[in-house]
Amino acid sequence: MILVCGEALIDLFVGDDDGTALAARAVPGGSPFNVAIALARLGRPAGFCGGLSTDRFGEVLAGRLTRDGVDVSLAPRLSAPTTIGVVAPRPNGDVSYAFHGHGAADRSIGGADLPATLPDGVRALAFGSFSLAVDPAGAAYLALAQREAGRRVVSLDPNLRAMVTPDLAAWRARLAEFLAVADIVKASAEDLADGFGIDPVDAAALTAWAEGRLAGGARLVVTTLGSAGARAFLRTPRGTAMRAVAGRRVRVADTVGAGDTLHAALLARLDARGLLDRAGLETLSPDDVADALDFAVRAASITCERPGANPPTLAEVEARGASPAAQGR
Template sequence: MIVVAGEALVDLVPTPEGTLAPRLGGGPYNVAVAAGRLEAPVGFLSRVSSDLFGDRLIERLHASGVRTDLVQRGDQPTTLAVVGLTDDGSARYSFYVEGTADRQVTDPGPLPAGTKAVSFGTLSMVLEPGASTYERVLWREAERGALTVLDPNIRASLIHDPMAYRDRYDSWLPHVGLLKVSVDDARWLAELPDDAPEDEVLDVVRDWQGAGPAAVVLTRGGDGLGVLTATGDVIRVPPTPVDVVDTIGAGDTVQGALLAWLHDHDALSVEAVRGLDAGKWREALAYAGAAAAVTCSRAGAEPPFKRELEMT
């Protein structure tokens, strides 16, 4: 089984009428939904509010084939994210996180037998006290030999001490088996200019890989996907053509689809990820890119079901 650990929240997304429509989301939540819809065996580890939004979040997990055995419930409210869209459909966020349920997650102890991979990222690795809880799970699962997967998915407005966060991020890398990061997030983490060329970003990514991850997957926006493999090769695939409605959940879909692809190819281990050749990486990235393109073609984070990808 794959376990995805982190927050579930509600995005308030602009509509053509100028109102805000609630959409179920949160980086890790979207990853779990994407992997579940692609028929990977996946469970979600989080604390979800017992309010109406929380009930809807749980219902959507079940409808997407995601197990909820590890979900804790609490009477604190659901985190809200207000989404603004730029002209190209990219999303920017403001958050309402004080006293919300997902921050209060407690340590579940060792994860169930048969857990082969655990995915982390986004707000859950920033907001205390939950961040320290998820960090302990990361350390413990890496020590146990699970494939640990991290997407920092930076939300800079919530990182009040960037230097401390960057130091903490560096401390995670020796415990991470597969790192997924956007080029923009890599620039922020490395304190590079927003227009720093990708070759300069790759120099930093190589340092990160040397600290621990078997491979680093790069999301490159409209330029597609890339990976720095265990052998040091850089492999890129072009984007899947799509009419973009918005990009909400696109990177999360990439993460969920990669997990599903690794499961389908019996590659949910550090050793297997390290052993993927160039052809397999192109296949994996193309699959993840096709899934993300479907998400971009519709409003909000709506990853595809497996049957939808099979029809494309």
């Protein structure tokens, strides 16, 4: 099982004002929530470890996870309310976020709420997004990652929301601790620019940042560049190997959940090929990485065609077909 740790919340998609009310649609969401569902839809055993409220929204979140086949036995139920994330469209097709969650269940989870030991079937843990930066949740997840590092694969997606992160200096300090134990790091163009001051179109700067993560202990670093596709950097005995996959031309509904789908699909493909454990990572080849990266880009492109975070199934991704540029690399 791949255990996804972090927040589950309600995304409130806000539309136009008709003069009397705002058009709005409440949808289960949260980056780790999306990753867990995407993993299950891609046919991999997935679990969710995050604080779920006992309120109506929390019941909906737990129900959605369960219906998609995600194991919620390690997700504590708390009486605190569910976080509401307000999502508004931008003219470029991207979206803006504002979170209303002070004292909410996803942020209130503490070390005592997390399992003292994990089931033997947990091969990998995926961490990411806003809950890493707010305590007590962030400190609890960090302690879990540090405890399991070296025994299970640790994957990290910063998924920074700079507009709602109150203290970027504190965020960077917390991320540095997570990066120190991460085997796989996935970072978006926004993460690189807003969180690390890296221009994602500067190939030399991007490579230097990725190699810094590899030198710090990561085995695989993936950077996503929106319509420009994604790049992966692999630590090998001969140095750094880089593989790139171009973006797919699709009709974009919105980009909500695209990065979450890519993260999940990358892990799912590695897991399906028996490469998502300590031994598998050591044998990971550049061709393996190219295959997994192409699969992940395909999956993310399908999510972009749909409103909201609605990850595809394995059959849908396989029907899309591999990119010619990624084959045989």
